[in-house]
Amino acid sequence: xxxxxxxxxxxxxxxxxxxxxxxxxxxxxxxxxxxxxxxxxxxxxxxxxxxxxxxxxxxxxxxxxxxxxxxxxxxxxxxxxxxxxxxxxxxxxxxxxxxxxxxxxxxxxxxxxxxxxxxxxxxxxxxxxxxxxxxxxxxxxxxxxxxxxxxxxxxxxxxxxxxxxxxxxxxxxxxxxxxxxxxxxxxxxxxxxxx
Amino acid sequence: xxxxxxxxxxxxxxxxxxxxxxxxxxxxxxxxxxxxxxxxxxxxxxxxxxxxxxxxxxxxxxxxxxxxxxxxxxxxxxxxxxxxxxxxxxxxxxxxxxxxxxxxxxxxxxxxxxxxxxxxxxxxxxxxxxxxxxxxxxxxxxxxxxxxxxxxxxxxxxxxxxxxxxxxxxxxxxxxxxxxxxxxxxxxxxxxxxxxxxxxxxxxxxxxxxxxxxxxxxxxxxxxxxxxxxxxxxxxxxxxxxxxxxxxxxxxxxxxxxxxxxxxxxxxxxxxxxxxxxxxxxxxxxxxxxxxxxxxxxxxxxxxxxxxxxxxxxxxxxxxxxxxxxxxxxxxxxxxxxxxxxx
Numbered sequence: 001x002x003x004x005x006x007x008x009x010x011x012x013x014x015x016x017x018x019x020x021x022x023x024x025x026x027x028x029x030x031x032x033x034x035x036x037x038x039x040x041x042x043x044x045x046x047x048x049x050x051x052x053x054x055x056x057x058x059x060x061x062x063x064x065x066x067x068x069x070x071x072x073x074x075x076x077x078x079x080x081x082x083x084x085x086x087x088x089x090x091x092x093x094x095x096x097x098x099x100x101x102x103x104x105x106x107x108x109x110x111x112x113x114x115x116x117x118x119x120x121x122x123x124x125x126x127x128x129x130x131x132x133x134x135x136x137x138x139x140x141x142x143x144x145x146x147x148x149x150x151x152x153x154x155x156x157x158x159x160x161x162x163x164x165x166x167x168x169x170x171x172x173x174x175x176x177x178x179x180x181x182x183x184x185x186x187x188x189x190x191x192x193x194x195x
Numbered sequence: 196x197x198x199x200x201x202x203x204x205x206x207x208x209x210x211x212x213x214x215x216x217x218x219x220x221x222x223x224x225x226x227x228x229x230x231x232x233x234x235x236x237x238x239x240x241x242x243x244x245x246x247x248x249x250x251x252x253x254x255x256x257x258x259x260x261x262x263x264x265x266x267x268x269x270x271x272x273x274x275x276x277x278x279x280x281x282x283x284x285x286x287x288x289x290x291x292x293x294x295x296x297x298x299x300x301x302x303x304x305x306x307x308x309x310x311x312x313x314x315x316x317x318x319x320x321x322x323x324x325x326x327x328x329x330x331x332x333x334x335x336x337x338x339x340x341x342x343x344x345x346x347x348x349x350x351x352x353x354x355x356x357x358x359x360x361x362x363x364x365x366x367x368x369x370x371x372x373x374x375x376x377x378x379x380x381x382x383x384x385x386x387x388x389x390x391x392x393x394x395x396x397x398x399x400x401x402x403x404x405x406x407x408x409x410x411x412x413x414x415x416x417x418x419x420x421x422x423x424x425x426x427x428x429x430x431x432x433x434x435x436x437x438x439x440x441x442x443x444x445x446x447x448x449x450x451x452x453x454x455x456x457x458x459x460x461x462x463x464x465x466x467x468x469x470x471x472x473x474x475x476x477x478x479x480x481x482x483x484x485x486x487x488x489x490x491x492x493x494x495x496x497x498x499x500x501x502x503x504x505x506x507x508x509x510x511x512x513x514x515x516x517x518x519x520x521x522x523x524x525x526x527x528x529x530x531x532x533x534x535x536x537x538x
Contacts, residue, residue: 105277106284108242109337111268112275113295113344123294127285 007152008169012176014076015145018083023137025084026091031121033092034099045092052089056147059086079148086147087140094136098129135187142180149173197348197371201238201248201258211235211245211395217348221361221372223382223403226392226418232375233278235392236350239373240275241268252348274346274370276354280333282325288312288336289321295344311339314367335360342367353377361385379419383407391415407467413538416465422509423466429458438532445506446486450535463538468511470534473502476525484530490523504528 033045051059063082064074072078102125110124111117126133153170197217204210211231215222224232237243239250241257244265250258252273257266282291292311296304312318315335325333334355341349342364349364351374356364358381364372376382382389382403389403398418399411410416416424430447431440437452441464456462476487488504500517502510508528512520520526 103279105279105281108237108240108268109275109277109281109340110283110294111242112240112271112273112346112350113340114269114272114298115294116269124283124285128283 004166005169007149007156007166008172010076011145011149011152011173014079014083014148015141017080018087018144019137019141021080022084022088022091022140023133026088026136027095027126027133030092030095030099031125034096048092049089051085054086056082056086060151079151083144083148087143090136090140090143091133094139095129095133098132099125102129131187131190135184138180138184138187142177142184145173145180146177196251196254198251199235199239199248201235201245201250203234203238203243203245205234209234209395211238213390213392213395213397214248215390215397215400217371217373218388219369219371220387221365221374221385222388222390223386224373224375224390224392225377225379225382228377230392231395232392233352234395236275236352236373236375239348240273240350241266241271242275272344272347274341274344274349276337276341276349276351276356278352278354280325280330280337282328282333282336282340284325287322287324288317288328291325291336291340292343295340298344307343311343311367315339315363330355338364346370348373351375357381358384379403379407391418393418409536410465410538413463413465416463416536416538421465422468423471423507425464425466425507427462427464429453429456429460429462432456432458439537441535443506448484448486448530448532448535450532450537453537456537465536465538466530466534468501468509469499470531471508471510472529472531473510473512473516473520473523474527474529475520475523476527481527482529484532485527486530487525487527490526502526 029044029048033041060082063078063085067073067078067081106124106128107120110120115123153166198215199217200214202210202212209229209231211234213231213235224235226232234243238245238258245258245260247260248258249256249260252271256262256264257271258264282288283294286294289308289312292308293304296307299307309318312321315338317332317335317339320328320332320336325336328336337354338356338360346368347370349368349370349372351372353375356374361372361374361381362385374386386403389401389406390397391399391406393414399406399415406415407419410419410421413424425443427441427443429439430442432452433439434452439450439453441448441450441462450464453462474481474485488506488508490502490504492503494501494503499511499513502512502517504510504526510528
């Protein structure tokens with residue numbers, strides 16, 4: 001009986017988009033938290049970390065209910081939003097730590113050479129801190145992938161869409177998640193070695 | 196006119212309060228670690244904002260607390276070389292220089308980068324990543340990158356530059372240079388003006404030779420590493436002969452006349468180790484201001500020998516002089532009156 005690979009493609013699409021969305025937002029917030037001093041900074045950090053304390057089921061249900069009346073209601077797009085919210089704390093914490101431990105001399109040198117803050121971020125700060133950031137993104141990707149795949153497989157089973165249980169499909173998803181975690185560990189190790 | 200007048204209190208409780216002009220040539224900031232030298236450079240570069248004061252660069256206001264002016268670092272046109280190696284590790288040497296030359300069109304940028312690499316003999320290293328360059332070439336690369344942006348003021352924060360490289364930099368730019376250096380030799384050899392820093396204040400300012408020869412206070416003398424610092428009582432003052440008689444704990448000397456002091460006053464007297472002379476104990480008649488002392492320790496340095504005598508007197512002599520006198524049974528130390536500085 002041919003294996004239906006559609007849950008894999010759907011999970012990969014959701015995990016990739018959720019990771020990119022979370023990474024973009026998380027990087028911006030992490031840079032702000034690491035390089036600026038302002039009132040309410042700790043409160044913002046606590047709010048950004050809060051999804052980490054929520055069970056994925058609660059976070060997912062909240063997203064479904066919030067977007068129930070939008071045009072994305074009950075589509076895979078909600079999975080992207082829920083996934084992005086779920087791994088947002090990972091991105092913020094990983095990126096913030098990377099930015100906080102950076103050598104400010106590089107950025108100051110860039111500023112003295114006439115670089116704007118935007119250019120300092122893109123050309124100097126981000127390339128020097130990319131390892132912990134990509135490591136956080138890889139872990140986040142693995143988490144969204146496995147969570148969403150589990151939801152999809154259970155839903156398909158309940159709806160009678162996939163029978164019997166697709167062991168090969170599960171093995172591929174677990175393999176991709178494992179590879180992501182391995183990449184994450186490797187990058188973190190290399191980053192520490194360089195420091 | 197280029198000048199700095201700033202005050203800043205840091206979160207750690209350190210207070211910086213300095214006021215000095217920056218003339219053409221090299222201004223050296225000398226002092227112990229934590230004296231506020233680097234903080235001063237960071238304030239000039241715009242990386243840290245002083246609490247009060249004003250910074251002018253060629254009459255342009257870079258910072259004015261009263262007028263709430265704080266020009267961002269990128270608009271100050273101050274080249275800055277940090278203590279640590281600051282070549283961007285994610286760019287090759289050529290890319291590092293091109294980063295600094297971005298404001299010029301592509302062809303002009305290419306020409307300027309190539310010219311600067313050539314000037315510092317770095318052309319063969321242009322395509323190499325900083326981690327594969329030795330420390331000396333990385334330093335040269337940092338200097339070349341700072342100069343390619345054509346700064347109006349160059350700030351060097353104890354980056355390990357030597358006299359030869361400083362001469363090379365002065366050949367490449369007419370911009371004034373403010374340099375933090377812990378090396379008194381480098382300050383004397385290459386600086387036009389020297390500022391002695393301690394605890395966030397400037398203790399003395401002037402030509403390096405003048406500062407070294409005429410320290411204004413005991414603190415400056417200590418910071419400059421003058422080993423012979425003694426407390427003395429003024430036993431006699433003779434303005435007619437322009438002399439004084441100074442009584443130390445274990446000996447008495449004739450010194451220069453000390454204005455604004457009275458007989459019986461206690462003063463500190465400094466004598467640079469290289470300005471004192473040694474003689475064998477048997478020499479007769481002994482020169483003026485000669486004191487018989489016991490040799491305690493001999494330290495061989497790269498270009499001289501340091502002789503430590505009893506009463507904590509230290510004399511620096513050349514290897515030739517030491518070779519002539521090393522067999523002395525007894526020693527006498529001569530304190531030429533012109534070598535004595537009353538603080």
